Amino acid sequence: MIEATLCFPLRDGETGADPATDADLATDDETGREVLLIEKRRGLGEGWYNGPGGKCEPGETPRECAIRETREEVGLEVRDLEKAGELRFLLDGEAHTFCHVYRTRSFEGEPTASEEAAPEWVPVDDVPYDRMWDDDRLWLPGVLEGKTVAGEFRFEGGTPLDEADFVDHEMAWDASLEGDQDEKRSY
Numbered sequence: 001m002i003e004a005t006l007c008f009p010l011r012d013g014e015t016g017a018d019p020a021t022d023a024d025l026a027t028d029d030e031t032g033r034e035v036l037l038i039e040k041r042r043g044l045g046e047g048w049y050n051g052p053g054g055k056c057e058p059g060e061t062p063r064e065c066a067i068r069e070t071r072e073e074v075g076l077e078v079r080d081l082e083k084a085g086e087l088r089f090l091l092d093g094e095a096h097t098f099c100h101v102y103r104t105r106s107f108e109g110e111p112t113a114s115e116e117a118a119p120e121w122v123p124v125d126d127v128p129y130d131r132m133w134d135d136d137r138l139w140l141p142g143v144l145e146g147k148t149v150a151g152e153f154r155f156e157g158g159t160p161l162d163e164a165d166f167v168d169h170e171m172a173w174d175a176s177l178e179g180d181q182d183e184k185r186s187y
């Protein structure tokens with residue numbers, strides 16, 4: 001089974017209501033938060049949006065992998081990753097990929113395009129789920145709100161995974177994730 005990671009950097013963006021000019025529009029949840037997504041330029045999920053991430057290398061912890069992949073794909077140095085999810089992808093009944101999901105508000109640098117990825121800051125309430133993996137609309141909104149998820153997502157139709165059909169899932173929120181003792185932060 002492939003072990004992989006995803007990392008979702010978050011920041012307070014400028015897309016929310018401006019209290020100075022839109023006082024009556026500014027509501028509590030209209031915070032204008034943004035998430036850094038990539039448009040994947042090659043490999044699995046090519047042409048779709050995702051978080052930076054990829055396959056773990058031998059001897060590398062998932063957290064190290066998420067940091068390395070984010071650096072390689074968009075040139076951002078992420079720190080203080082909070083574990084947000086563990087997703088198990090099955091293809092035709094067989095374990096295919098185990099994906100560790102992280103989020104962070106701590107990073108350095110400016111996202112820069114690479115051969116693998118074109119980065120884009122996107123409002124968290126305007127994530128392009130119609131241009132992402134079919135299962136993402138089920139778990140990513142909660143992850144961007146600060147929740148923790150454990151899920152199993154079943155695909156059928158043969159390899160590659162990104163051409164198979166998403167058929168079924170099980171998901172648990174506020175799951176306690178293995179090997180993650182990080183403090184909870186407020187997202």
Ligand SMILES: Nc1nc2c([nH]c(=O)n2[C@H]2C[C@H](O)[C@@H](COP(=O)(O)OP(=O)(O)OP(=O)(O)O)O2)c(=O)[nH]1
Pocket residue numbers: 004005006042043044045050051052053054055089097099133134135136161
């Ligand atoms: N958001 C989301 N990501 C997924 C799903 N399934 C799945 O494998 N991924 C992620 C896990 C990995 O971060 C990424 C695939 O790994 P990758 O980017 O290394 O794949 P690749 O074939 O391009 O590998 P490489 O040659 O570039 O190393 O896609 C899914 O259903 N939703």
